[in-house]
Amino acid sequence: MNLSPESSKFDSITVTLAKEKVAARFPEAIARLGSLVRIPGIAWDAFPAEDLERSATAVAELLTSTGVFETVEVRRATYGNDKVGAPAVVARRAARNGRPQILLYAHHDVQPPGDKSEWKTPEFEPTLMDGRIFARGAADDKAGIIAHVTAIQSLVDLAGPDFEIGLSVFVEGEEEAGSPSFRAFLDQNRDILEADVIVVADSANWTTTIPALTTTLRGLVSQEFEVRTLDHAVHSGMYGGPIPDAMTAMIRLLATLHDENGNVAVRGLVEGKAAELEYDEAALRTDSGLLDGVELIGDGSILDRIWTKPALTVIGIDGMNVATSSNTLLPAVKAKVSMRIAPGQEPAEALTALRRHLSENAPFGARVEFGEVELGKPFKADDSGWAKQLASGALSAAFGNESVDIGIGGSIPFIADLVQVFPNAQILVTGVEDADSRAHSPNESVHLETLRGAMVAETLFLAKGNELRIN
Ligand SMILES: [Zn+2]
CATH class of the missing domain: 3.40.630.10 (Zn peptidases)
Structure with a gap:
């Protein structure tokens, strides 16, 4: 009616x-x-x-x-x-x-x-x-x-x-x-x-x-995954050079998730337009604690970026911590990425798009294996x-x-x-x-x-x- x-x-x-x-x-x-x-x-x-x-x-x-x-x-x-x-x-x-x-x-x-x-x-x-x-x-x-x-x-x-x-x-x-x-x-x-x-x-x-x-309201898709290049850790002096380590592969993969302007680079995600309302960039900078000189990322109005476009954040990486690190090529590294997805997007579709991106962009033929998932509509x-x-x-x-x-x-x-x-x-x-x-x-x-x-x-x-x- x-x-x-x-x-x-x-x-x-x-x-x-x-x-x-x-x-x-x-x-x-x-x-x-x-x-x-x-x-x-x-x-x-x-x-x-x-x-x-x-x-x-x-x-x-x-x-x-x-x-x-x-x-x-x-x-x-x-x-x-x-x-x-x-x-x-x-x-x-x-x-x-x-x-x-x-x-x-x-x-x-x-x-x-x-x-x-x-x-x-x-x-x-x-x-x-x-x-x-x-x-x-x-x-x-x-x-x-x-x-x-x-x-x-x-x-x-x-x-x-x-x-x-x-x-x-x-x-x-x-x-x-x-x-x-x-x-x-x-x-x-x-x-x-x-x-x-x-x-x-x-x-x-x-x-x-x-x-x-x-x-x-934006939805949520989070995905844990592992990048693997070797079946065990090896000495970096004996193998470093021709053999890629998992951390380098992971970092290069994560770097593909945003374009040079900071927009989410995963293909197939829905984007929308927010209402045109005044939004104070200075207040956003203060409220979030963004440091002087650090730029905002992404294109579109600030409200588009917060309300109606996807956002992607790397929220965790399990590698080796600095204190216990040695001169070794890491065989496998785990990470978790969390995406806020735009209104109108099905979480399952966004997950498929994210997985496709991670699989297609893994450098050096590194293997990507997917773990736990969280979806919110x-x-x-x-x-x-x-x-x-x-x-x-x-x-x-x-x-x-x-x-x-x-x-x-x-x-x-x-x-x-x-x-x-x-x-x-x-x-x-x-x-x-x-x-x-x-x-x-x-x-x-x-x-x-x-x-x-x-x-x-x-x-x-x-x-x-x-x-x-x-x-
Ligand atoms: Zn309440």
């Missing part, structure tokens, strides 16, 4: 109403964010499991208090050999009269606080400073939970308690620990999670005032779906600035699981963060006006969805 351009726009009366409803709920929302932040639920074995439990219970209570759900429960998935996942909260209210079912995702676990001495405010005490609330989890991702809850309340305020859009909620409790039971959880709770649209509120806006949808949002158009329209209306499509150079692994388990669902990656939110670092914070904008946008999205008949 496609929306006409007009129907993804919001008239000013609706926008004003939504802003008023959110404004009326905002003080309560901030107090609730504070209560959640004070529960340090961390899904690492080294931290108390009771905190994670309390955190899940608190989220379930928030969802129950909205009064709109048929079911609200804390559930855990079983996976692997009798392992049990962290407590997640699920809720559901079925769609009626052909309205869409929307799944709202966030996570209630947080990163460990890190180095406490670097925090300017107590790490688990919400502190208001310069229009932002500072605390671990204040942004990532407890603000995501509060945005969902407040949008649901505001929807009730706008459309009444008998609204017809379907709502499912999934607030997982182990995202920061790599979501080990995520796939199993989806499989075991498919009935409650099934939806037409999945809103993943765990990403960022472009700035505090320019909203964004994250529409692309990239993500590219379906631009043509009604949900994307509606969400961009809602964000633009809520913030008063045109919403932009952004990418992430890394991946959010569980997005690939969502795509696989719910192939027909449209996935929207939204968020409450901005460039200064410092998720995972000391002094994490959420910008209050950005959070408010996210709530208004989600309210508008749900209110408009409540008028759509799609089934």
Whole structure:
């Protein structure tokens, strides 16, 4: 189903109403964010499991208090050999009269606080400073939970308690620990999670005032391999000259992986174009710690290079270490290369391309043998779906600035699981963060006006969805 351009726009009366409803709920929302932040639920074995439990219970209570759900429960998935996942909260209210079912995702676990001495405010005490609330989890991702809850309340305020859009909620409790039971959880709770649209509120806006949808994520292909030239090590004085050593062969092979400008030279990899947004090269240099005089590599805009083109890094080499080295020709050397692959590329194809390159470019007829592989799928949002158009329209209306499509150079692994388990669902990656939110670092914070904008946008999205008949 496609929306006409007009129907993804919001008239000013609706926008004003939504802003008023959110404004009326905002003080309560901030107090609730504070209560959640004070529960340090961390899904690492080294931290108390009771905190994670309390955190899940608190989220379930928030969802129950909205009064709109048929079911609200804390559930855990079983996976692997009798392992049990962290407590997640699920809720559901079925769609009626052909309205869409929307799944709202966030996570209630947080990163460990890190180095406490670097925090300017107590790490688990919400502190208001310069229009932002500072605390671990204040942004990532407890603000995501509060945005969902407040949008649901505001929807009730706008459309009444008998609204017809379907709502499912999934607030997982182990995202920061790599979501080990995520796939199993989806499989075991498919009935409650099934939806037409999945809103993943765990990403960022472009700035505090320019909203964004994250529409692309890069995938990953890593490959371990060995280069061998000899069946055993030999004396370099007796054989050096005519006999190639494996380290030299490996280095020459690795050097073929980029062209002279630093672009990835593996043939057959997908490349795309990122949105044309201002990106500050000086900030990139400072943030990454690039030394003065060292050049950036690759062609295209910086955002193309980070979001929509492949990148390749040699992340490990096992040869001989310097301290124990002797005058010997090494027979074999192992390396691991890691590629970030562009949205739209199948990991298996990229792996084939990489292997072909390594096999074809091995110098001196050296043998190449492949070992362990890791594959992660990239993500590219379906631009043509009604949900994307509606969400961009809602964000633009809520913030008063045109919403932009952004990418992430890394991946959010569980997005690939969502795509696989719910192939027909449209996935929207939204968020409450901005460039200064410092998720995972000391002094994490959420910008209050950005959070408010996210709530208004989600309210508008749900209110408009409540008028759509799609089934
Ligand atoms: Zn997160």
